[in-house]
Amino acid sequence: MKLISLLIAVVIVGFLLKNQLTSNSSSAEHERISEGGSVEVPDVPSAPEEVQNFEKDINTFILDNPGQRMKEAEESLDR
Secondary structure, three states: OHHHHHHHHHHHHHHHHHHHHHOOHHHHHHHHHHHHOOOOOOOOOOOHHHHHHHHHHHHHHHHHOHHHHHHHHHHHHHO
16 A cells, blocks of 8 residues: 555656656746846845945836836736
């Protein structure tokens, strides 16, 4: 009985693993979205003293064009 349960568990894990490895739809969607726009995203700081500038840059980025990003998001969902 334990052997049968183990075999069923291995089959289920194998099936899920196969589906996860062969699924390219999420990466294809990401590539399509990232290639479509030329949005300049602020770089993440690597030094602690750059955090203040990053905070200003990211706030400007977020508040700059929310309508444009909303439109792009809706277009990507419609496809």
